Amino acid sequence: MLNAIKRWISGDQPGNDWGDVINWAQKQGFGFKRAKDEEGFVLDGSVGGRPWRLEWGPPQRSYIQGHELRLRMELQLPSTLQMLIMTRSLMEALERETFERYTESNQTLIDVSTPEEMRWLAMFPKVNYDIPKAVRSHYAGVAADPASAANWVDHEFGQQMASAAAGLLREQPPFVLMTLRGRVYMRMQLDAPAPDALQQAVALFQTAAAGAIRCASSVSDSQTGDWPTTASTAWQTDIMPEDTKR
Template sequence: MTRDGQGFMVEQPKALPGPLRIEWGASQRSYITGHELRMRCEMKLQGDLQLLVLGRDLMETLEKAVFEAYTDTLKTRVDTDTPEEMRWLVMFPKLTQFSSKLVRQRFGVLGVTKDLADAWLEGELSELLAQSSQDVLPEGQPVVLMTMRGNVYLRTAMPVPDMAKIQSLVRLLECACREAQRVNAKLSEGSPWPTTTSVAWQSSRPE
C-alpha cells in the first residue's frame, strides 16, 4: 500500500506461468480516468511477438486520437512517447474474422500479423474474453491486454480495488499468457517472422 493509501502493489515471483506483478493506483494512461488495475506477467516470449486486445469502444476512441495526431498540421508523426497500444493501431492489421460474435462486438484485436493475432485469440482466450465481457469487463470499460517485450500486460479501469474482480482478471491474464506461449512455441519451431515497421518504432522509442 502506498503511503497515502491510494494504491498497492503485489509481486509473486514464483507464480505460474510466469512472475506476476499486480498494481492498483492512479491511472498512468490518459484514456483511463481515476484509478486503474495494471498487471504484468514475465514470460520471456520473443520480443517481436506483439499482440493486442482492447475494448472496442476504447479502440475507436484511440483511433480517433491517433488520426487527429497524424492530421495535426503541427505534427508529422505520432510522438515516440505515445503508448504502444495507440501506435500499434496504425502499424498492425486488425483481426476481422472472429469465432465468437460476442468477442467481435466487444473487443478489437490486432497484431504484427493477422495470423498471429488469430492464433492467440482462438480457443480458450476467446472463450474467457466472452465470459469476462459479461461481468468483470462490462461494455464501455477501457481494457488493454497485450504482449510486448517478452511479457504479457493487462490494464483496465478500477475505481476501487475489488478482490473478486482482480482474481478474475488474473485468470484472464494467465490464459492470455498460456495462449501466447503456444503461439511463441510455434514461432520457435522455425516459422519466419514477417517484415514489420515495429523495429523502426522500437529503435526510436526512448528508454
C-alpha cells in the same frame, strides 16, 4: 508524498485498509504490499513457476480516468511477437484521437512518446478472432502478424474473454491486453478493486499469458519478419515503492 504528509500533519488515517483485498490475496497465495502514499497496492503471484505482478493505483494513461489496474508477466516471448487486444470502444476513441492529433498538427510521423497501444493502431493490421459474434463485437485487436494473434485466442482464452465481456468488462471500460518485449501486459480502468473483480482480471490475464506461450512456441523472430520494435512505454511510470520495482 504530499498526500501522505497532509495525512500525517492532520492525524488522518488512510481511507481504506484493503482488508477484503488482503484476505482474498492470502487465500490465493499472493503477496500483498501497499503503495507509497497509500494510493494503491501491489500483488505478486505466479503461474507455472513464472511470477506476475498486479498493481492498482493512479492511472498511467490519459485514456484511463480514476484508478488503473495493471498486470505484467515476463514470458521471454519472441521480441517481434507484438499483439494487442482492447475493448472496441477504446480502439474507436484512440483512433479518433490519433487521427485528430496528427491531422490538426500536420504531423507526418507518429511521436515516439505516444504509447505503443496508440501507435500500433496506425502501424499494424487488424485481427479477426475466431470467437462468437457477440463477443467479437466487444473487442478489437491489431498485431504485427495477424495470423499469430488469431492463434493466440484459442477456445479457453475466448471463453475468458466472453466471461469478462459479461462481467468485468460489461460496460466496456478502457482495457488493453498486449504482448511486448517478451512480456504480456494488461491494463484497465477499475475504480473499485473488489476481490471478485480482481479474481476475474487475474483469470483473464493468466489465460492470456498461457495463450501467448503456446502462440510463441510456433513463432520465431525470423518467421514474424522485421516488424518495428517500438520504444518502451507500456509500463511507463512505477507508482509503487522502490523495493517493488523490477
